[in-house]
Amino acid sequence: MSTRNNGKRYNDDFKKMIVDLYHSGSSVKDLSSEYGISDVTIYKWIKDLTPVEGTDGKEITPKDVDAIQKENLRLKQELEIPKKGYDHIRSKVNDAELTEFITEHKDDYPVRLMCETLDISKSTYYQSFHKTESTRDRENRKFTEMIIKIHKESKKRYGAPKIHEMLEKQGYNISLKRVQRLMKKAGIRSIIVKKFRPTPSKEKVVERENIIKRDFSTTTINQKWVGDITYIHTLRDGWCYLASVLDLHSRKVIGYSFSHSMTTELVEKALENAYVTQKPTKGVIFHSDLGSQYTSDAFQEKIQSYKMTHSFSHKGSPYDNACIESFHAILKKEEVNHVQYLDFNAAKVELFKYIEGWYNRKRIHGSIGYLTPQEMENLSHNQAA
Secondary structure (H helix, E strand, O other): OOOEEEOOEEEHHHHHHHHHHOOOOOOOOHHHHOOOOOOOHHHHHHHHEEEEOOOEEEEOOOOHHHHHHHHHHHHHHHOOHHHHHHHHHHHHOOOHHHHHHHHHHHHOOOOOHHHHOOOOHHHHHHHHOOOOHHHHHHHHHHHHHHHHHHHHHHHOOHHHHHHHHHHOOOOOOOOOHHHHHHHHHHOOOOOOOOOOOOOOOOOOOOOOOOOOOOOOOOOOOEEEEEEEEEEEEOOOOOOEEEEEEEEOOOOOOOEEEOOOOOOOOHHHHHHHHHHHHHHOOOOOOOOOOOOOHHHOOOOOOOOHHHHOEEEEEOOOOOOHHHHHHHHHHHHHHHHHHHOOOOOHHHHHHHHHHHHHHHOOOOOOOOHHHHEEEHHHHHHHHHHHH
């Protein structure tokens, strides 16, 4: 989702951060001046995104209420449609999903009617409650209980290797991979964070086409974008990760994402925020290094869905992506190296203030004629008009 204000677009992360800053004590007038957003727009975001306490004690925003109402209407309509209107998607929904849906709504609608509408026999639905637990499932349940117990006794310090060792010492025959799989499913992990030492990856890196070839020249915005990841340390949460996307023409950071872990989802979100904000036509060249996050199948699908072309640095050649490397170096020298962030959330707020309040809107750049990135982007819009 994005919002436009005087020709500008804002992604959901941006809007939520502005609302958070308002609730932290910043006035609407100051926020409007600092980030170039109209008072009316900020008040609308505050109204839409400020949570209130629901009937179950959980916080919910007016926007969430609207989404829930729309979803309820959709479910009601789906239940009321005739059977033949449902046939075109029936093959995509398995019986387990249907039985779960019927169970959830059996107090609202007759089971017989739902079975007929959803094209599932009553016998199939009722038989689903009499399935016997397999030996493998029983073992997994038992092992998971023991893993949780060992993890708790270690005060959450043990990861999969040590828990695996403890289980073997107790006489259980279980593989390390199975322990890792069960821990992931149970949502538990070691709280110990290894000290960060950037070292070359031992994985074999396959070279991919470098389209930009250090030619950073452009004639307007949304021709060439570059992306990279950098590390940000916090006192409580250890190392966190910032993925950034920069437009080579304006030198503006057009999208970014901050996370506890360096995953494919991190770089996907940064690119998505850039795309939502800029809404470019097809033909953008996106350049990155050969990191596993950028070479993953999921990220390649994201690139293709945006009709972009992916360009890659050569292995061990940071100069191939010098502009985004330069931004992260400036970020460290001007902001990160001068403070100690208490935790992830504190770092996230300060990074937002630096990127959106300072770097994009106030910091002049010699490489673009001592304009700010926002001024350079505005100039490109005016020239295209």
